[in-house]
Amino acid sequence: MRRAAPAFRANFLALCLALMLFAAPAGAQESSLLGLPPVPAMVAGTSAMRRLGEKLFFDRGLSANGTLSCAMCHIPAQGFASNQSALSIGMEGRLLRRNAPSLYNVAFKKFLFHDGRETDLAAQVWGPLLAADEMGNSGIGPLIARLRADAEYRPLFEAAFPEEGATMMTLGRAIAAYEAALLRGGGRFDRAVYGGERSALTPQEWKGYEIFTGKAGCAACHLIGPETALFTDQSWHNTGVGFRSEAAGGKRLVQLAPGVFQNVDLAAVGLAKTGAPNDVGRFEITNAPTDRWAYTTPMLRGVSESLPYMHDGSLRTLAEVVEFYDGGGGANPSLDPKIRPLELTPNEKAAIVVFLEAL
Ligand code: HEC
Numbered sequence: 290m291r292r293a294a295p296a297f298r299a300n301f302l303a304l305c306l307a308l309m310l311f312a313a314p315a316g317a318q319e320s321s322l323l324g325l326p327p328v329p330a331m332v333a334g335t336s337a338m339r340r341l342g343e344k345l346f347f348d349r350g351l352s353a354n355g356t357l358s359c360a361m362c363h364i365p366a367q368g369f370a371s372n373q374s375a376l377s378i379g380m381e382g383r384l385l386r387r388n389a390p391s392l393y394n395v396a397f398k399k400f401l402f403h404d405g406r407e408t409d410l411a412a413q414v415w416g417p418l419l420a421a422d423e424m425g426n427s428g429i430g431p432l433i434a435r436l437r438a439d440a441e442y443r444p445l446f447e448a449a450f451p452e453e454g455a456t457m458m459t460l461g462r463a464i465a466a467y468e469a470a471l472l473r474g475g476g477r478f479d480r481a482v483y484g485g486e487r488s489a490l491t492p493q494e495w496k497g498y499e500i501f502t503g504k505a506g507c508a509a510c511h512l513i514g515p516e517t518a519l520f521t522d523q524s525w526h527n528t529g530v531g532f533r534s535e536a537a538g539g540k541r542l543v544q545l546a547p548g549v550f551q552n553v554d555l556a557a558v559g560l561a562k563t564g565a566p567n568d569v570g571r572f573e574i575t576n577a578p579t580d581r582w583a584y585t586t587p588m589l590r591g592v593s594e595s596l597p598y599m600h601d602g603s604l605r606t607l608a609e610v611v612e613f614y615d616g617g618g619g620a621n622p623s624l625d626p627k628i629r630p631l632e633l634t635p636n637e638k639a640a641i642v643v644f645l646e647a648l
C-alpha cells in the first residue's frame with residue numbers, strides 16, 4: 290500500500306496536468322507559426338470569442354445605417370485592406386484622410402493606427418464604430434442594446450462571455466480575438482531564414498533579403514530578429530511621404546473605379562470639415578516637432594496583397610515604394626536620418642521587390 294502511493298500521486302498529477310491542458314482556452318496556446326512570437330494572451334481569446342468576433346467583423350448592422358462593416362474597408366481577399374482606394378471611403382461616401390492598413394499580424398502591434406494613437410486592440414474597435422465618417426454610431430449604449438436584444442447574437446455572446454453578455458468590453462474583446470487570428474507567418478521566408486530550408490527562397494529572393502538587411506538598410510526599421518520577424522520596430526518615422534503629399538498642395542490622385550483616376554482637391558471633397566486637412570502624423574498626438582509627418586512602421590508580411598501603400602495610399606506598387614526609398618524618400622528638414630539616397634541598381638531594386646512579394 291505504502292509503496293503504491295508515489296505511483297498513485299504521479300498518476301494523479303499527470304491526470305491533473307492533462308485536464309488542465311484540455312481545459313486551457315484554445316487561444317492561449319503558443320503560436321505554432323514559424324517566425325512569429327506567440328500571440329499575446331491579452332488578445333488571443335477563445336474559439337467562441339473568435340467565432341463571435343468574425344460575425345461582428347462582417348456585420349453591416351454594426352454601422353449606424355446598416356451599410357458598412359469592418360470587412361468592407363479591411364477586405365479579406367485584399368490583405369484585410371482595400372486595393373481600390375488610396376484613401377478609405379466611409380459612411381455615405383465620405384472620403385477619409387488615410388489608407389486602410391492591412392490587419393495581418395495586428396495582434397503584435399504595440400501602437401495602432403498610422404499615428405500610433407491607440408495601444409489596445411479591443412479598445413481600437415470603438416474608433417471606427419463611433420467615428421461619424423466611418424461607421425457613424427452616435428453612442429455606445431444604443432448599439433449594445435441592439436446586440437443584447439438580437440436573438441442571433443445573444444447566445445453567441447453568452448457562449449463567449451458567460452455572465453457578461455454584450456458589453457462595450459466584450460464586443461471589443463471578441464473582434465480583437467478574431468483579428469488576433471489573422472496571422473501571416475510560417476511561409477517560405479520563415480522556412481528559409483528560421484527553418485534552415487535554404488531552397489525555400491529563390492536566389493533572387495535571397496539577394497533581395499541581403500540588400501534589405503544590408504545595403505538598403507530597410508531592416509533598421511522593418512526589423513528581422515534572430516528567431517522571429519515582425520518587420521517593425523514598433524515605432525514611427527518621418528520617411529517624407531506625408532511631407533510630399535502636403536507639398537502636392539492638398540491635391541491627390543484618387544482611384545474612383547478600377548483604372549479610373551482623378552486628381553482630387555482634398556478640401557473640396559469635405560476633408561476640410563474634419564478640422565485637420567493636413568495630415569501631420571504623430572505630431573497630432575504629441576505636438577513634438579520631431580514627430581511631424583512621422584507614421585508607424587508597418588509590418589510587411591502579406592504586403593503584396595494590400596496595395597496601395599503608405600498611410601495615404603500614395604504609392605501604387607511595391608516597385609514604386611522601392612523607387613521612393615532609392616531616391617532618398619521625401620526630402621524635408623525632419624526626415625529620419627536612416628532615409629537617404631541608396632543608389633541601388635535596377636537588378637537590386639527588382640530583387641527587393643521579389644523579396645517583399647515572398648513575405
Ligand atoms: C471606412 C473604412 C473603415 C472601416 C469601416 C473600418 N476601418 Fe479600420 N481602419 C481604416 C483606416 C483608414 C485606418 C487607419 C486610420 C488612421 O490611421 O488614422 C484603420 C485602422 C484600423 C486598425 C489599426 C491597424 C494598424 O495597423 O494600426 C485596426 C485594428 C482596424 N482599423 C480595425 C477595424 C475594425 C475592427 C473595424 C470595424 C469595427 C474597422 N476597422 C472599420 C478604415 C476603416
Ligand code: HEC
Pocket residue numbers: 391403501505506507508509510511525526527528530531584585586587589592595597598599600601607610611614615625627628641645
Ligand atoms: C526610417 C525607418 C524606415 C526605413 C529605413 C525603411 N522603412 Fe519602410 N516604412 C517605414 C515607415 C514609417 C513606413 C510608413 C510610412 C507611411 O505610412 O507614410 C514604411 C512603409 C513601407 C512600406 C509600405 C507598407 C504598407 O503597408 O503601406 C513598404 C513596402 C516598405 N516600407 C518597405 C521598405 C523597404 C523595401 C525599405 C528599404 C529600401 C524600407 N521600407 C526602409 C519606415 C522605414
